[in-house]
Amino acid sequence: MNETKMQEKRLNYLLEEFKADSGKYKNMKIPDNMGEKQRILRSLMNIRMPKKMPDEVIKVQDEYLSFCAEEKGIVTLSEIPVIKENLSIWQGDITRLQVDAIVNAANSQMLGCFVPMHTCIDNQIHTFAGVQLREECNCRMEKLREKYGRDYEQPTAIPMLTDAYNLPAKKVIHIVGPIVNAELTSESEKDLEDCYTNTLDMCLENGLKSVAFCCISTGVFHFPNKRAAEIATETAAQWSLKHPDAMERIIFNVFKDEDKKYYEELLR
Structure with a gap:
């Protein structure tokens, strides 16, 4: 699997985890558009109160953000x-x-x-x-x-x-x-x-x-x-x-x- 596909897989995983974590938005329907998915994930991160997140989710988040940093340059x-x-x-x-x-x-x-x-x-x-x-x-x-x-x-x-x-x-x-x-x-x-x-x-x-x-x-x-x-x-x-x-x-x-x-x- 190439890195772009891996990044999409990470994004989809994180969306489900952050939706569930939010409680309020756990049943939100996610569109297929990559740009919209990225905006929704960022929004869920923005509104999240400070608290622990499972280590496995943090690991994927870190991989996702590291790739974002490389993409931006x-x-x-x-x-x-x-x-x-x-x-x-x-x-x-x-x-x-x-x-x-x-x-x-x-x-x-x-x-x-x-x-x-x-x-x-x-x-x-x-x-x-x-x-x-x-x-x-x-x-x-x-x-x-x-x-x-x-x-x-x-x-x-x-x-x-x-x-x-x-x-x-x-x-x-x-x-x-x-x-x-x-x-x-x-x-x-x-x-x-x-x-x-x-x-x-x-x-x-x-x-x-x-x-x-x-x-x-x-x-x-x-x-x-x-x-x-x-x-x-x-x-x-x-x-x-x-x-x-x-x-x-x-x-x-x-x-x-x-x-x-x-x-x-x-x-x-």
Whole structure:
């Protein structure tokens, strides 16, 4: 059986297992279309609460996601050009990057995005890492709630380090960025600066030599894109001056052309 057929077999198996696991959707009729099947599986993964899954299901899920990663194309550090000193810009899907750590723009619950097929980076990372990521995040949050109380939520700019599971990266650093409700404030600017500083400090403490930052807070958190890029580049450059040779590479991962333009202007 060729790999494409094997992948379809894995997909069909996972659909039945995740349907049964959901309870609510156990009798859902699955269409024959491969694209629709993939979307349904991703949606079932997105809405699933953190809990254990049988080892045999996890094994097939991992095989399925590994093939997905290969299909999308894994991007190594050597394929990402250096723009200035140890800084790079890379446009595309952050889940393709084979680096020591990628940064996830998380929410204060730290469990990923539960909206089926949502386009946010939190959803993308949790989907292609696999359901183990949400389970690990939940375990870490439960320990923090035991310490700080049942209403504990992750504060802004405090990073959390997890494994990356089926992503090409080694680790994921989850961080809650500042939310801009009306006007941009100096407090929000300082919070965003702290996001970058604290993440780089975490890399240093854990021996992570390459990190890819997403555009923290510029999506549904409404931080102005240009100012966010200014803070990101300034903070990374200043941190690198204080910690020479600590990071082999700091990558600014952008998705929109607008963000790419800002970073290119700032780093030229």
